[in-house]
Amino acid sequence: MANTAEQLVTAAALDCTAARKxxxxxxxxxxxxxxxxxxxxFASRGAGASLEEIARRAEVGVGTLYRHxxxxxxxxxxxxxxEVMALCRSAEDFAAAAPWDALADWLSRFVDYVATKRALAEEMMTTMSKDAPVFRTCHDAIFAAGEPLLARAKAEGVVRDDVEFLEVIQLVSGITMVxxxxxxxxKRVLSVALDGLRYGVEAG
Structure with a gap:
């Protein structure tokens, strides 16, 4: 039996985070x-935020920051x-929701995530490749969390069956680049984009 999405997300989380004592x-x-x-x-000042200010905000010394x-x-x-793992775990919040609502609400969270974390990824890529293990495994975790939501919506007949999860991610990611x-x-543009995924919108 194939691994469940939860198992894949957990495995990706372990790969993304270095083993800590x-x-x-x-x-x-x-x-x-x-x-x-x-x-x-990082949310308020971007990826260039001061490490000294982060330590002050956490109410610890800079030495403590560097130890961790x-x-x-x-x-x-x-x-x-x-942040990636929080996004992935949030898919569980919609387990009891109707398939379309689960997919749409999770994609809304995905847009929020991309909009606020793009600067972090860009700064990380100044010293590592986009194919670095941390990016690959976090990419896999996102797909493991989101693909079952799309599959459930397809099975229910509320989403067109010719769309792939990668296309959905590309679609909603583009919204954050405006x-x-x-x-x-x-949010308004996202709602318009998501209408393009649905069956029966005109009749609704």
Missing amino acids: PMRADARRNYDRLLAAARAE FPTRQALLEAVYVE RNATPDQM
Whole structure:
């Protein structure tokens, strides 16, 4: 039997995140606070956010930051991977929803994710290839989470059956590249794009 999407996402998460030694409770708290602070700083200031400001926001010393993340790249990668895994796990939130609603709501989260994390990926690619293992395994995790949602919608007959998940991702990713678009404008364009995937829209 093929692996379930949940198993694939878990496997990809393990590949994306380097094995870490078990942490003491206080070290784990500092690690989590640094990740949260980094997410907030990168969201508000972009990938060029100051490491010193991230440490200050996390209420730890810069030395603590460097113990957990020896390089800026290591911190960028950790934040990127955590966000990918959060996106993948969010697919589980829609398990009980109608197939079309599950797919549309998850793709809405995907647009939010791409819009806010593009700068992180771009800075990471200044020192690594787009084919680097972290990108490949996180790509696989996203597909493992999203493809079953599309398959379920196809099986229900609410999505055209000639569309592939890669095409859907390319479609919605393009929305995030519209310059100066507000979140509300992106949501509006997403709703129009998703109508192109559906069966029976005109009759609805």
